[in-house]
Amino acid sequence: xxxxxxxxxxxxxxxxxxxxxxxxxxxxxxxxxxxxxxxxxxxxxxxxxxxxxxxxxxxxxxxxxxxxxxxxxxxxxxxxxxxxxxxxxxxxxxxxxxxxxxxxxxxxxxxxxxxxxxxxxxxxxxxxxxxxxxxxxxxxxxxxxxxxxxxxxxxxxxxxxxxxxxxxxxxxxxxxxxxxxxxxxxxxxxxxxxxxxxxxxxxxxxxxxxxxxxxxxxxxxxxxxxxxxxxxxxxxxxxxxxxxxxxxxxxxxxxxxxxxxxxxxxxxxxxxxxxxxxxxxxxxxxxxxxxxxxxxxxxxxxxxxxxxxxxxxxxxxxxxxxxxxxxxxxxxxxxxxxxxxxxxxxxxxxxxxxxxxxxxxxxxxxxxxxxxxxxxxxxxxxxxxxxxxxxxxxxxxxxxxxxxxxxxxxxxxxxxxxxxxxxxxxxx
Ligand SMILES: [Zn+2]
Numbered sequence: 001x002x003x004x005x006x007x008x009x010x011x012x013x014x015x016x017x018x019x020x021x022x023x024x025x026x027x028x029x030x031x032x033x034x035x036x037x038x039x040x041x042x043x044x045x046x047x048x049x050x051x052x053x054x055x056x057x058x059x060x061x062x063x064x065x066x067x068x069x070x071x072x073x074x075x076x077x078x079x080x081x082x083x084x085x086x087x088x089x090x091x092x093x094x095x096x097x098x099x100x101x102x103x104x105x106x107x108x109x110x111x112x113x114x115x116x117x118x119x120x121x122x123x124x125x126x127x128x129x130x131x132x133x134x135x136x137x138x139x140x141x142x143x144x145x146x147x148x149x150x151x152x153x154x155x156x157x158x159x160x161x162x163x164x165x166x167x168x169x170x171x172x173x174x175x176x177x178x179x180x181x182x183x184x185x186x187x188x189x190x191x192x193x194x195x196x197x198x199x200x201x202x203x204x205x206x207x208x209x210x211x212x213x214x215x216x217x218x219x220x221x222x223x224x225x226x227x228x229x230x231x232x233x234x235x236x237x238x239x240x241x242x243x244x245x246x247x248x249x250x251x252x253x254x255x256x257x258x259x260x261x262x263x264x265x266x267x268x269x270x271x272x273x274x275x276x277x278x279x280x281x282x283x284x285x286x287x288x289x290x291x292x293x294x295x296x297x298x299x300x301x302x303x304x305x306x307x308x309x310x311x312x313x314x315x316x317x318x319x320x321x322x323x324x325x326x327x328x329x330x331x332x333x334x335x336x337x338x339x340x341x342x343x344x345x346x347x348x349x350x351x352x353x354x355x356x357x358x359x360x361x362x363x364x365x366x367x368x369x370x371x372x373x374x375x376x377x378x379x380x381x382x383x384x385x386x387x388x389x390x391x392x393x394x395x396x397x398x399x400x401x402x403x404x405x406x407x408x409x410x411x412x413x414x415x416x417x418x419x420x421x422x423x424x425x426x427x428x
Contacts (some may be wrong), residue, residue, distance in 0.1 A: 017049050021058070022385055024078050025102060050076060058082045061075060064345075080105065084139055086130055086147045086185075087376030089192070090175075091167055095126060096134050100377040100385070102145070103202035106370065108137050119173045126180040145164075146186040148379035149175060150195035150372040152220050153186060156237045157190050160268060163237060167220075188379040192216060193240055195375025196365070197224025200327055202378040205366030209325050211239075213317040214365070215310070217266040218330030223313075225321060232321075247312040248305070264331055265309035271302050289335045306332060306424075310362070311346035318351055318360055326362045328369050333364030338417055340364060343387040 016039075023038050024030050030038075036046045047138040053059035080101040089096040095113040101107065112129035116122045134141055153165030155392070160176025162168065180187035191197070198215035198262040200206050211230040216222045223240035225232040232239045243263040244256045249259025252274070264270050268285055276282045278298050292299035326347070327333070328340065344362040350362055367374050 011030065012239050017053060018384070019076060020046065020049055021083075025385065027076040029077050029199070030313065031075060033073060035076075039411070045255070046358065056082065060103055068410070082143060083145055083146050084134075084137075084143060085377050085380045086134070087378075087380070088126065088130070088149045089127070089148065089372045090149045090151045090189075091124075092169075095129070096264070096373060097129055098373045099133055099139075100374075102381050103200075104374060104377055104381065105234070106374075108133060111160065114171045117169070117338060119168075119170055119175070123175060123178045124182060125296075128177055130183060141184060142186055145177060145187065145384050146380035147183065148195070148376035149179070149187065149189040149194040150376040150379075150392075151175070151189060152222075154236075154241070155189055155194075155240055157188070157194075157233055158237075160189055162189065176407060182309065188382075190375065190379050191219075191222065191240075192223070192372045193222035193377065194224040194231055195224050195379060196232065196367070196371035197327075197331055197375070198378040198382060199367055199371055200227065201226050201231075206325065206327060206328075206363070211321070211323045212313070212325035212327055213321065213323050213398065214327045214329060214371075215242075215266075215313065216371075217327045217332045218268050218321060221263045221266050222316070222329045224371075225317070225323075227323070241418065242313060242316075244316050245313075245316075247309045247316075251305075251309075256281055262309055262313050265306045266330075268365040271306065275299060275302060285331065289331065293305075293336060297409035303339065308346065310343045311350070314343060314347040314362060315350040316381060317355065318347065318358075319354065324358055324360050326360075328362060329365040334368065 018019060019039050019041070020035055023035055025036070027034070032043065032046050035041075035050070036043045045408070050059055060079055060310045062077050080103050083102045083260070084107070086098050086100065087098045087100055092114055094113050097105060097110045097112055099108040102182075110129065110133050110281055112126065114122050114125050116125055128283050130147060131141065134144060149167055151162050153170070154163040155161070160174060162170045162173045162175050167312060176187040176189045193214060193216040194214060198214075200214055206212060211227050214224040216224070221243040223242045225240050229393070244254065244257050244258060244261045246260040247262045248260035248265070252264045253259050254261040254264045272283065272285065272288055272377050275288055275298060288299055292303045308330065310332065317323050317326060328343075333340065340362050344360065347360050347362055351358060365371050385424070
């Protein structure tokens with residue numbers, strides 16, 4: 001038997017310690033006996049690992065369960081403050097950093113101005129911001145489970161690379177590896193709409209719905225697709241890149257050269273520019289939506305167009321992916337319940353006419369403006385709770401993911417080792 005590492009960072013990623021922590025996260029309070037039963041480890045191993053976790057302050061004993069037999073098993077709980085996660089909404093100015101934990105609790109947030117243009121320098125600036133946030137929160141870097149990044153653009157999640165981002169002006173930047181090396185922490189990156197979809201699945205109000213499309217709107221448009229509890233990335237990381245799919249025949253011209261793209265109807269600056277050209281009046285976002293709700297005919301017409309475009313996009317998802325729920329992020333998901341209801345009715349009507357015969361729903365994001373950031377947190381918690389190569393613990397995680405599949409349905413046989421959260425070095 002090897003001794004566990006002295007640092008909490010490698011210890012909590014060790015196979016047995018992580019299995020125990022995952023079980024405790026799924027089950028809530030546990031006893032040593034119940035942990036041994038669920039994880040199939042020996043009682044002696046469980047007691048030893050619990051002792052180490054308590055030594056690191058990650059697990060604490062809570063209370064004794066009254067027992068008729070006179071024995072009083074001790075309840076154990078995770079101290080989530082000792083399992084922090086950092087999430088980043090990575091934009092050039094400003095990036096937002098959130099300190100959270102495995103439960104998605106929002107603990108501390110900070111804006112970070114990233115002035116450097118060149119990618120390596122920008123990642124160094126970001127690493128400095130993250131390090132300061134960790135230190136100012138009274139934590140040590142070694143405690144942090146990982147850093148998740150949500151980026152607008154095409155992302156190769158598996159390879160940890162931003163393939164293309166207009167906002168960052170990046171082409172093929174291995175951001176996860178570079179940031180991970182600078183911080184000495186695992187880092188993961190995902191497209192912002194995909195990350196936001198993951199956040200709805202993990203932390204949102206719709207966590208009981210395992211298949212849905214999350215539609216990011218307002219400034220950049222994109223979809224994150226969750227099917228049967230798994231995020232759909234696509235072989236090129238481009239699943240859900242719906243912004244420039246024409247949804248309105250002969251519709252408004254788009255900078256991409258086509259007409260009727262979804263982006264031109266849901267990108268608020270485009271809508272405000274259209275309002276200005278029709279009325280001669282330049283208004284702010286809030287004023288525009290107030291006027292639409294107040295009955296301004298031009299604003300209402302533009303909102304109607306957006307509803308139509310959204311309904312068509314929802315119908316694509318309903319027909320192609322068999323999803324019954326579309327979650328709308330950004331202002332289009334929050335400004336008016338009757339707007340979403342109109343979209344839902346049109347989506348339902350298409351389904352009824354095409355004989356799909358199912359009940360559909362269109363809802364606003366349950367995480368509001370924090371969807372991307374919570375998605376970045378969700379990247380780390382998802383990987384940590386469902387690591388590649390792990391044997392899923394019994395119970396909900398195993399049932400949901402399938403016993404032969406790793407994170408996001410990837411077969412265990414193809415598990416990569418370089419970004420594993422867990423190693424088997426600690427197993428007995
Ligand atoms: Zn376009």
